[in-house]
Amino acid sequence: MAEAIKDLDPDNMVRSPGITYQELLDTDTHQVPEVLRLQSPKFLGDADVSIERYTTKEWHDKEVERLWKRVWQMACREEDIPEAGDHIRYDIAGISFIVLRTEGGTIKCYPNACLHRGRMLKEFDGRASELRCAFHGFCWSLDGDLVDVPANWDFPHVNASEFGLPEIPTATWGGFVFINPDQNCDPFDDFIKDLASQFERWDLSKMYKQAHVAKIMPANWKIAQEAFCEAYHVNATHPQILRSLGCVNSQVDVWENCARVITPSLTASPLLDYELTEQDMVRAMMDIPEGAPAPDLPEGMNARAWMAAGSREGNRADAGDLVDEYCDAEMVDNLDYTLFPNFHPWGAFNKICYRFRPNGNDHRSAIMECIMMAPFSGERPPPAEIRWLEEDEPWSAALGFLGRVFDQDAFNMPKVQQGLESTYKPGVTLANYQESKVRWLHHRLGEWVEGE
Amino acid sequence: MSEELKPAIKHPFTRALYELQSDGTVRVVDGDNEGLFKRDGRWISGELREADPQLCVWISNQPPPPEELESAWALSKEQ
Numbered sequence: 001m002a003e004a005i006k007d008l009d010p011d012n013m014v015r016s017p018g019i020t021y022q023e024l025l026d027t028d029t030h031q032v033p034e035v036l037r038l039q040s041p042k043f044l045g046d047a048d049v050s051i052e053r054y055t056t057k058e059w060h061d062k063e064v065e066r067l068w069k070r071v072w073q074m075a076c077r078e079e080d081i082p083e084a085g086d087h088i089r090y091d092i093a094g095i096s097f098i099v100l101r102t103e104g105g106t107i108k109c110y111p112n113a114c115l116h117r118g119r120m121l122k123e124f125d126g127r128a129s130e131l132r133c134a135f136h137g138f139c140w141s142l143d144g145d146l147v148d149v150p151a152n153w154d155f156p157h158v159n160a161s162e163f164g165l166p167e168i169p170t171a172t173w174g175g176f177v178f179i180n181p182d183q184n185c186d187p188f189d190d191f192i193k194d195l196a197s198q199f200e201r202w203d204l205s206k207m208y209k210q211a212h213v214a215k216i217m218p219a220n221w222k223i224a225q226e227a228f229c230e231a232y233h234v235n236a237t238h239p240q241i242l243r244s245l246g247c248v249n250s251q252v253d254v255w256e257n258c259a260r261v262i263t264p265s266l267t268a269s270p271l272l273d274y275e276l277t278e279q280d281m282v283r284a285m286m287d288i289p290e291g292a293p294a295p296d297l298p299e300g301m302n303a304r305a306w307m308a309a310g311s312r313e314g315n316r317a318d319a320g321d322l323v324d325e326y327c328d329a330e331m332v333d334n335l336d337y338t339l340f341p342n343f344h345p346w347g348a349f350n351k352i353c354y355r356f357r358p359n360g361n362d363h364r365s366a367i368m369e370c371i372m373m374a375p376f377s378g379e380r381p382p383p384a385e386i387r388w389l390e391e392d393e394p395w396s397a398a399l400g401f402l403g404r405v406f407d408q409d410a411f412n413m414p415k416v417q418q419g420l421e422s423t424y425k426p427g428v429t430l431a432n433y434q435e436s437k438v439r440w441l442h443h444r445l446g447e448w449v450e451g452e
Numbered sequence: 453m454s455e456e457l458k459p460a461i462k463h464p465f466t467r468a469l470y471e472l473q474s475d476g477t478v479r480v481v482d483g484d485n486e487g488l489f490k491r492d493g494r495w496i497s498g499e500l501r502e503a504d505p506q507l508c509v510w511i512s513n514q515p516p517p518p519e520e521l522e523s524a525w526a527l528s529k530e531q
Contacts (some may be wrong), residue, residue: 126527240510242464272464290460290469396515404513411509 003045005443008433010039015433019268021251023263029305030327033201035347036335037264040253044439048427051420053221053442059449060363064093067341070182072191074343074355077100077209077371078175079383080125081107085142089124094361097168098122098131099177102142109168109179114138115146131165141164146211148151172202174276174345195258196341202347207373209383210351213398214369216359216391219413221366222441223420225342225356227409229441231263231334232434236270237408238254241270243276243284245305257444259437260347263334266303278303286403307332315349319375323349338437340444349375351404364417370399370406459511463504470503470511478508 010022025032030434053059064228075090076099088114098121112120114133121131121140128152130147132139139148144165147153147287169180173196178188217224227233234247246264248271253260266285268276281303283294297306308328315331323331326348329359335347343356351372359365369386387398395403395410420428430439460471468482477496480503487498491512493505508509 237506238510239464239504239507240461269464288460290455290462290471292457394513394515396513400515400518403515404510407513408506408509411506 003047006043008041010041013041013433016249016270018246018249019267020249020265021246024246024264024267024304025327025329027302027304028327028329029308030325032327032329035201036196036326036327036329038198038253039251041433041439042254042436043432044254044436044443046250046430046432047062048425048429049439049442050427051423051425051443054155054223054417054420055363056361057260057361059222060093060361062449063358063445064095064361067445068093068181069095069447070180070185070360071127071341072171072178072180072185072188073341073357074176074339075109075170075179076177077383078172078205079209079380080105080178081177083127084410085127085129087122089122089126091360092181094179095179096120097179097302099170100142104143107170107172107177108142108144109170110144110165111168115163115165125227174199175207176204176343176345191257192339194255194339195345198258198260198337199347201344203374204345204353205320206375207351208376208381209371210374210381211372211384211399212369212386213389213395213403214367214386215389215393215395215410217366217410217413218364219366219417220363221342221356222356222445223413223416224366224368225344225354226438226441227413227416228336228344228354229261229338229437230431230435231261231365232431233409233412234263235269237412238405240287241284241405242272244281245269247271248434250434252433254436254440258337259338259440260335260337261437262329263336264329265332266307278306282307304328304332309380311349318377319349320377338441340441341448345373368410370395372399459514461507461511463507466504470501470507472511472514476512478503478512480508 006056010065025036076088080088081101084101084103087098090097090099097109098112099109102108112122114121116136116138119133119135121133130139137150141147146160146163149260169185171178173192231247231250234245235242246267247269250261251262266281278297279294288294305328310329312323336351338344341357346352353371353373353376355369358365359367395406460469462469468480471479473479480487480489480500480502482500485500488496489503489508491508493503495501507529
C-alpha cells in the first residue's frame with residue numbers, strides 16, 4: 001500500500017542550501033501574486049517505484065482499463081474546432097474518439113466507430129457536415145442522431161431513436177477541451193478545481209496556439225513525462241544552463257490533483273562552488289558563446305530584473321499593459337504545473353504546455369507533444385496545425401532554442417527504457433523533495449490502477 | 453559559421469571548453485588535454501578520452517534561424 005501523504009513545514013523542512021524560492025520572491029521588483037506565495041510541500045513516502053510500471057505490457061493494460069478509460073484527459077483546444085462540423089480525432093491507447101463542434105456551437109465527443117459494422121468514422125481532423133461511414137454509408141448528424149441508413153428496408157430492427165452515437169462526457173477549461181471515456185465519470189469540476197484555482201491569474205483561454213509539435217518517443221509515456229517533472233536532472237542533462245538556473249532549489253508543491261515545480265531563472269545553481277556575476281548568468285541564459293560579449297546590465301539592476309523587463313517589452317505588443325502587473329518571477333521563472341495524469345500547462349507567459357500519452361498499445365513508446373500558447377491582440381490568430389517530427393528529426397528543427405533543451409531530455413529517454421529493462425534492481429529510487437512531483441504522479445497512478 | 457562566433461561553452465563543473473567544429477564534431481579542451489568527440493559524446497581522437505555527452509549534444513545541435521524553422525514558430529526571437 002502507498003504511504004500516507006504528510007504535509008511538510010516549509011520553514012523547517014530539509015532543503016537545498018542557497019536561497020529559497022520564497023526568499024528570491026522577496027527581491028522581486030513588482031508585487032508578487034498570492035499564487036506564487038503558496039507552498040504545499042509534501043512527503044509521499046520514500047519507497048522505490050516498481051519498474052514494472054515502465055516495462056511490462058501487463059501494467060500498460062491495467063493503465064488502459066483503469067486509468068485511460070476512466071480519467072478526464074485533454075483532447076484539444078477549443079480553437080482547433082471553431083466552426084460547426086470541425087472535428088479532431090483523439091486517440092488514447094488504441095481507442096479513438098471524435099471531438100467536434102455541433103451546429104449549435106456546443107462541443108461533443110463520440111467513440112470513433114460506426115454503430116453498424118464498427119468502422120472508424122473519421123480518420124483525419126477536418127470539417128464535416130455529417131458523420132457518414134465510408135463502409136456502408138450509415139450516417140449521423142453532428143448532434144449524433146442517426147439520419148440515414150442506405151436501403152433501410154433491410155434494417156427494420158434498427159430504431160433511429162435508439163441508434164444515436166453514444167455521447168462521451170466533455171468539458172472545457174482555459175480554452176482546452178477535455179473528454180472522459182467513462183460515461184459515469186466523476187464531475188469535471190472536482191477534477192480541475194486544484195489547477196483552476198492556481199490559474200485564475202493566467203487565463204489560458206485568452207492565449208492562442210502558436211505552435212503544436214509532436215513526436216513518437218522510444219520510451220514508456222511515464223519516462224517521457226517524468227523527464228519534465230523535476231529540475232534535479234538539470235545538473236547532468238542540461239549543464240549549459242546551470243549557471244542561470246536555480247535547479248535544486250526549485251520549489252515543489254503538491255495538491256490533490258495537480259502539482260507544480262517552480263524553477264527560478266537567473267539565479268545560480270547551489271551545486272556550483274564558485275561565484276557568478278549577474279552578467280555570467282545572462283550569458284548562460286542567452287546562450288552567448290565563449291568569447292562573445294554579453295550585454296551590460298544597467299547600474300543597480302540585477303539579471304532577473306533586467307531579463308524580466310526585456311520580457312515585458314517583448315510581450316507588450318500582444319499582451320498589452322497586463323505585462324506591468326506581472327512580477328519578475330512570472331516573466332522569467334519556470335512555472336511548470338501538472339494536472340494528473342498527463343497535462344502540463346505552464347503558468348504566466350511561459351507558453352509551454354506538454355501532453356504525454358502512450359503510443360497506441362506499445363508500452364515502450366509514447367507520444368510527446370509541446371503546445372506553445374501565446375498572447376495576442378486583436379482578432380484571434382488561427383491555431384497552429386500539429387507538426388509531427390520524424391524519428392530522426394530533432395525538436396530543435398521545429399522549436400529552435402527550446403527544442404535544443406528537449407533534445408537533451410530526449411537523448412536520455414530510450415536509455416532510461418533500456419536501463420530499466422536491464423536493471424537487476426526492482427524499483428527506481430526518488431528524491432524526497434525534488435522529485436516529489438514524480439512520486440505524486442505515481443501515488444495517483446497507484447490509486448487509479450491498483451486501487452491503493 | 454564564422455570562426456569568431458563558433459559555438460562554444462565552458463562546462464559548469466569541469467570548466468572544460470566545448471567547441472563545435474565545422475564538420476559537426478565537438479572539440480573539448482580540458483586543461484592541457486583535448487579530444488575530438490561525436491555529437492553524442494563518442495570519442496574520435498585525442499588524448500582526452502571522456503566528454504560530457506549532454507554538452508556534446510547541446511553544442512552540436514544548432515537549429516536553423518527562427519525565420520527558417522518549419523513550424524510557424526520563432527521562440528528564439530524572444531530569447
